[in-house]
Amino acid sequence: MRSWLAIAFLLVSAGGSSAAIDAVNIYEPRKFGYFIGDILERRVEVITSGDTQLFTAALPRPGPLTYWLDLVSIKHTEREASGRRIYDITLKYQIFYSALEAKRLDIPAFPLRFINPGSAAPDARAPGEPDASSQLGNYTASVPALGLVISPLREIAVDNLMPDKTIEISDIMRPDAVAQEISTAPKVQLLALSAAVLAVSGILLLSHYAVWPFARRAKRPFTQAERQIRKRQFAASGEAPYGDLLLILHRAFDQSAGRRVFAADVPEFIARHERFAGLSPKLKSFFESSQLYFFSGDRRLAEDRFPSSELTRLAGDLAREERAAA
Amino acid sequence: MNGPTLDRRHADDSSEPPLDLQTWRSSALDFEREIAKAVVGQERAIRLLTIAVFARGHVLLEGDVGVGKTTLLRAVARALGGAYERIEGTIDLMPSDMIYYTFLNEEGKPRVEPGPALRHGRELSVFFFNEINRARPQVHSLLLRLMAERSITAFNKEHVFPHLLVFADRNRIEREETFELPAAARDRFLMEVAISTPTDENSRRELLFATRFHDVDTLIASLADGVVDNRRLNRLASVIQNTIVVSPALERYALDLWTAIREPASAGVQIANVDVTRLIAGGASPRGMSYLIRAARVSAWLSGRDMVVPEDIRDIFHPCMAHRIFLTPVYELRRDDIVRSLIADVFAKVPAP
Structure with a gap:
């Protein structure tokens, strides 16, 4: 469909200089069948050799060219092939002519400027200065005008000009194309996925804060301590090391209070956990003998004052009170 | 090693007549009462x-x-x-x-x-x-x-x-x-x-x-x-230091406290709005810790005990140690609160014995 037109300028330098514009090939689109809004593309291929280069800064700039035509874009690339320099220029035009009848209009021609077309730089002469430099072997090339036939979109039916018209505009106008239905399936899937992520995060959050379904049973340090002490004594057949037993019970106190409990803290501990108030004298003697055991080195005295059996009984009492309160 | 234990309990090797710690304790309490009259x-x-x-x-x-x-x-x-x-x-x-x-x-x-x-x-x-x-x-x-x-x-x-x-x-x-x-x-x-x-x-x-x-x-x-004879206090102090027992369990506890103060993150200490891994710049000097134990022995003696218990250390830890803990500059302005919470949390976390 796209016809191409090659205009070859075989330009031989008069002075035999190696610099030359070898060819300007123009690939044109079709020349007819255009409507308002159409975009057409022209491709220009410029081949130079030697020192000659296309002066790309002088190519037309995108923007309105005439009242009916815009140059939408112009792109150019440069490549080397077999010692020649090849410029590919792509010009994109858009037509804004609202034709009442089929009409031919011309895309204006534009010149191409070169650096060292012969041996002189293009800025060596003022633009528009005629042939002052022609003796220097200065050649030029240009992209010629392109004539286009632009057609109206529909039949023109003007009431006063065509009194005997037989068709209405509505008969001519065609309905708009039915809108294409956009598929919502991906969005629905994404929504479902998000909902699933939200649910999982919610569950994780509940578990993090230990809210209802994940609320664990209140810890019972004394119950666990009692179990541990009994296990130890059973394993050691009643002769478990006294210090270990003390430590187990100490850790239970610490866990129950949320901090380290020393002998001096016993009144405060009882004030906070009133259910142990009845055991207060026993707690006191437990802490006293623990002090003796750990800090005075008088271990025998500690064990005499508060023997293992007493300690086991105290752990049992504490555990019982703990369970009773829970 | 460090400090007297049971075997050094009666190691009073001075030629002067031995000091009676009980009598001295009561005069120390007199000393306190005398000051309390004015303050x-x-x-x-x-x-x-x-x-x-x-x-x-x-x-x-x-x-x-x-x-x-x-x-x-x-x-x-x-x-x-x-x-x-x-x-x-x-x-x-x-x-x-x-x-x-x-x-x-x-x-x-x-x-x-x-x-x-x-x-x-x-x-x-x-x-x-x-x-x-x-x-x-x-x-x-x-x-x-x-x-x-x-x-x-x-x-x-x-x-x-x-x-x-x-x-x-x-x-x-x-x-x-x-x-x-x-x-x-x-x-x-x-x-x-x-x-x-x-x-x-x-x-x-x-x-x-x-x-x-x-x-x-x-x-x-x-x-x-002159409720107490200040010229005899040096000797009394050394007798107190040599008499009041610091057991191995308490030594362990003091060392743990020391580590916890210098590396609070390792002891699981948590302070609101503070990155404990970057909190401590230095401090808690060995001199400070030895002062602490010295003071703890005196505190135990004043409470009428012949052994140091964790309560003694906890009681005097803040006045003895707070000024020796150096925070990184970013936390220095909030020093009072942070050091208080640090010490409180260290005592809540470090197990004794």
Whole structure:
């Protein structure tokens, strides 16, 4: 469909200089069948050799060219092939002519400027200065005008000009194309996925804060301590090391209070956990003998004052009170 | 290894007749009661000062203006007996002002006389430095030696003060024209005791309306002079240190505390809005920890025990250690709160025994 037109300028330098514009090939689109809004593309291929280069800064700039035509874009690339320099220029035009009848209009021609077309730089002469430099072997090339036939979109039916018209505009106008239905399936899937992520995060959050379904049973340090002490004594057949037993019970106190409990803290501990108030004298003697055991080195005295059996009984009492309160 | 244990319990190898710790304890309690006559509502501060006196440690008092810091120190000095000297920290005070002063006598001849630090010679028992942060760093460094070695060199001679205790105070309201004490000087104080206004109704009422509190000089003069014999305190202190037992379990506990203070993250310490891994810049010096154990032994002795228990350490940890913990600069402005929570959490987390 796209016809191409090659205009070859075989330009031989008069002075035999190696610099030359070898060819300007123009690939044109079709020349007819255009409507308002159409975009057409022209491709220009410029081949130079030697020192000659296309002066790309002088190519037309995108923007309105005439009242009916815009140059939408112009792109150019440069490549080397077999010692020649090849410029590919792509010009994109858009037509804004609202034709009442089929009409031919011309895309204006534009010149191409070169650096060292012969041996002189293009800025060596003022633009528009005629042939002052022609003796220097200065050649030029240009992209010629392109004539286009632009057609109206529909039949023109003007009431006063065509009194005997037989068709209405509505008969001519065609309905708009039915809108294409956009598929919502991906969005629905994404929504479902998000909902699933939200649910999982919610569950994780509940578990993090230990809210209802994940609320664990209140810890019972004394119950666990009692179990541990009994296990130890059973394993050691009643002769478990006294210090270990003390430590187990100490850790239970610490866990129950949320901090380290020393002998001096016993009144405060009882004030906070009133259910142990009845055991207060026993707690006191437990802490006293623990002090003796750990800090005075008088271990025998500690064990005499508060023997293992007493300690086991105290752990049992504490555990019982703990369970009773829970 | 470190500190006496059971086997060194009776290691009193001095030629003097052995001191009776029980008698001494009751006179220490007398000492406390005597001070309490002049200073009401400061039982805790008095107890801490008593511990410092019997641990032979220097004390820095810190607090608002007019809460009785000076009165308290004067009362302690009075009850302690011995020679007492005080000096006011000012911005133009130079180290030489503490050692000598010069004047023209009545015959017009220049005279050089020993200054406050030297005037009493060996007998100086309390050197009271008022508003210490108003003095320059030069003065602080002289004090550093006076505190650490209980000696100064002056007039080509070394002067030794075997019974000396340095008490200093500073108010924490103003910062203008003051010099922050260098860390090395602060580290030499056994304790930094914070003095606050008494909170209980009776103490406040008494302070306001009892006429004996209106004239401080009369009040101090009404106290018994020299309730304890300050020249025997050094020996008593060493007997206390050699008698009160620190068990291996307690040694373990103190070491754990030390680690926890220096590396709070490893002990699982958590403080709101603080990254504990970056909290501590340094501090908690070995000297500080040994002071702590020294004070803990005295505290146990005052409580009538022959062994140190974790409560003793917990009780005095803040005054002994808070000023030795150095935070990274970003947390330094919130120091008071952070150090308090740090110490509280360390004691809540480190198991004892």
